[in-house]
Amino acid sequence: MRRISMFMCCGMLLLLSACNDATSPANAPPVTTPVTPQSRLSAAAQAGQVMFFDQTLSGSGKMSCATCHDPNSAYGPPNDLAVQLGGTSMTAAGTRAVPSLRYKSVTPPYADLLDNPDGITAPGPGGGFTWDGRVDTLAEQAAIPLLDPNEMANTDKATVVAHIKAGPYADLFRQAFGQQALENVDDAFANAGKALQAFQMEDISFHPNTSKFDLNAGNKIGGAFTPAEERGFRVFVDPNVGNCASCHYNGAGINGSSSLFTDFSIEAIGVPRNMAIPVNGDPTYMDMGVCGPLRKDHQPSAPHAADNFCGRFKSPTLRNVATRTVFFHNGIMHSLEQVIRFYNTRDTRPELWYPTEGGTPKNPPDPDFPTYGLIKTQYVGGQVQKYNDLPAEYIANIDPQMPLDGRPAGSATPMTEQNVTDLICFLKTLNDDYVPGKTPTAPECLK
Numbered sequence: 430m431r432r433i434s435m436f437m438c439c440g441m442l443l444l445l446s447a448c449n450d451a452t453s454p455a456n457a458p459p460v461t462t463p464v465t466p467q468s469r470l471s472a473a474a475q476a477g478q479v480m481f482f483d484q485t486l487s488g489s490g491k492m493s494c495a496t497c498h499d500p501n502s503a504y505g506p507p508n509d510l511a512v513q514l515g516g517t518s519m520t521a522a523g524t525r526a527v528p529s530l531r532y533k534s535v536t537p538p539y540a541d542l543l544d545n546p547d548g549i550t551a552p553g554p555g556g557g558f559t560w561d562g563r564v565d566t567l568a569e570q571a572a573i574p575l576l577d578p579n580e581m582a583n584t585d586k587a588t589v590v591a592h593i594k595a596g597p598y599a600d601l602f603r604q605a606f607g608q609q610a611l612e613n614v615d616d617a618f619a620n621a622g623k624a625l626q627a628f629q630m631e632d633i634s635f636h637p638n639t640s641k642f643d644l645n646a647g648n649k650i651g652g653a654f655t656p657a658e659e660r661g662f663r664v665f666v667d668p669n670v671g672n673c674a675s676c677h678y679n680g681a682g683i684n685g686s687s688s689l690f691t692d693f694s695i696e697a698i699g700v701p702r703n704m705a706i707p708v709n710g711d712p713t714y715m716d717m718g719v720c721g722p723l724r725k726d727h728q729p730s731a732p733h734a735a736d737n738f739c740g741r742f743k744s745p746t747l748r749n750v751a752t753r754t755v756f757f758h759n760g761i762m763h764s765l766e767q768v769i770r771f772y773n774t775r776d777t778r779p780e781l782w783y784p785t786e787g788g789t790p791k792n793p794p795d796p797d798f799p800t801y802g803l804i805k806t807q808y809v810g811g812q813v814q815k816y817n818d819l820p821a822e823y824i825a826n827i828d829p830q831m832p833l834d835g836r837p838a839g840s841a842t843p844m845t846e847q848n849v850t851d852l853i854c855f856l857k858t859l860n861d862d863y864v865p866g867k868t869p870t871a872p873e874c875l876k
C-alpha cells in the first residue's frame with residue numbers, strides 16, 4: 430500500500446513552444462508536442478534522430494523505428510494491430526505489442542529484487558527494457574529491432590553500419606563518435622545504439638510532460654480536475670478499490686514532474702492468450718515473459734520445473750495510455766474500457782475473458798450478457814479455461830493484489846460502474862499535448 434499526494438511536487442514544467450524547424454524529419458512529432466531544436470541536441474542525438482526515421486536502415490528499405498514507434502501516437506504503434514508486420518518483405522508478424530517510448534529514459538536496470546519505490550512492498554523483479562526487462566539500456570535495446578528478422582531485418586551488424594556509412598548523416602556520426610567511428614563494425618554498431626539512446630534521452634518529445642495531470646500536479650492554470658477526474662484519481666490510488674497505483678505509480682518523474690505511472694515492477698496478471706498472433710497457432714508456444722522464451726536467463730531448469738519468473742511482464746507506464754488502441758504484451762485488448770473491465774471482472778466473470786470448453790452456446794444470449802468482453806458467446810455448462818496463456822504449474826505466480834485478488838466467480842466486482850467511468854476519465858488526464866480550453870473533455874468526465 431502506498432500513500433501519494435497529487436500535489437507532491439511541481440518542479441519545472443517544460444512548456445516550450447513547438448519548434449519544428451525545416452530540417453526535421455518528415456515523420457516528425459505533431460506541432461503541439463515540444464521538440465528540442467536540433468541545434469540543442471548533442472551530435473550523437475542529432476545522428477540518432479535521423480537514424481530513428483531512416484527507412485534505409487532496414488532489410489525491406491521500408492521500415493524505421495518510427496514505423497512502429499510513431500511520434501504521432503506517443504511513440505507507440507500507429508494502428509490497432511496486436512503485433513506489427515516487418516521483415517524483408519514487410520509481411521513477417523512480430524510476437525508482442527509495441528510499447529510507447531515515452532518516459533523511458535529513467536528506467537532502472539533489471540533486477541530480480543528491485544526495490545519498490547513505495548519503500549513498503551517487498552522487493553521483486555523489476556526494471557529493464559522490453560516487456561520482460563531483458564535489456565538494461567536504450568542503447569542495447571536498439572540492437573534487437575535492427576537485427577530481428579520480423580522487424581527491421583538487417584542481415585548483420587555490418588549491413589547496418591554500411592547503411593550508416595552510405596547515409597547523409599555519416600559525417601554527423603563521425604562528429605559524434607570520432608573520425609574512425611565507422612571503421613570497426615562492432616564499435617560502430619554499438620555507437621549506433623548510443624546515438625538512438627541519446628535522441629530518446631535528450632529530445633523533449635519523448636518526455637514532454639504536457640498532460641493535464643502535469644498541469645494539475647504543478648498547480649498550473651487549466652490543470653484543475655473535473656469532479657469525475659478527481660474521483661477517478663481516488664479509484665486509482667485507493668488500495669481497496671482500483672489499487673492501480675500499487676503497480677502503476679512511482680514518486681518523482683522526469684524533470685521534476687510527478688510520476689512516470691509505473692513502478693517498474695514485473696508482475697503476472699494472467700492476460701488471456703491472443704490467437705491473433707501467428708506464433709500462437711503453435712499450442713506449445715507460450716510467451717512467459719521473464720522466464721522465456723525471448724528472455725533466456727530465467728528459464729525453468731527443466732520443462733515444468735518450478736520457476737517464480739514465469740508469466741511476468743513489466744507494468745507499463747500509463748502515461749498516454751488512453752491514446753492507444755492495443756493493450757498488454759500480446760495486444761489482446763483494443764480499448765481502455767476493455768482493459769479496465771478485465772481488471773474488474775477477470776475473477777468475477779472469467780467466462781468473458783477466457784474460452785469455455787465443452788459448453789453449449791446460448792442462443793440468443795441473456796439480454797444482459799456483456800458485450801465488452803473478449804468472448805462474445807455465452808455458454809451453458811462447460812469449463813472456463815482461466816489463465817489460458819500460462820501452464821498450470823505457474824498459475825501460482827499470478828499476483829493476488831487488488832483488484833485482481835482472486836475473488837470467487839459470481840461475487841461483487843471491486844469497482845462499481847461509476848468507478849470504471851471515473852477511472853477512465855482520470856487516465857485520460859495522462860495524455861500529453863493537453864491544451865486547456867481546447868482539448869475536449871468527454872461529457873461523462875465533466876460531471
Ligand code: HEC
Nearest residue numbers: 493494497513515525526527528558559560570571574580
Ligand atoms: C516492427 C516494429 C518495431 C520496430 C521497427 C522497432 N520496434 Fe522497438 N519495440 C517493438 C516491440 C514489439 C517492442 C517490445 C519488445 C519486447 O517486449 O520484446 C519494442 C520495444 C522497444 C523498446 C523498449 C520499450 C520498453 O517499454 O521497455 C525500445 C526502447 C525500442 N523498442 C526502441 C526501438 C528503436 C530505437 C527502434 C529502431 C532502431 C525500434 N524500437 C524499432 C517494435 C518495434
Ligand code: HEC
Nearest residue numbers: 671672673676696700742743744745756757758768772828
Ligand atoms: C499487480 C500489479 C498491477 C496492478 C495492481 C494493476 N496493474 Fe495494470 N498492468 C500490470 C502489468 C504487469 C501489466 C502488463 C501485463 C501484460 O501485458 O501481461 C499491466 C498493464 C496495464 C495496461 C495496459 C497498458 C499498455 O500499454 O498495454 C493498462 C491500461 C493498465 N495496466 C491499467 C491498470 C489500471 C487502470 C489498474 C487499476 C484498476 C491497474 N492497471 C492495476 C500490473 C498491474
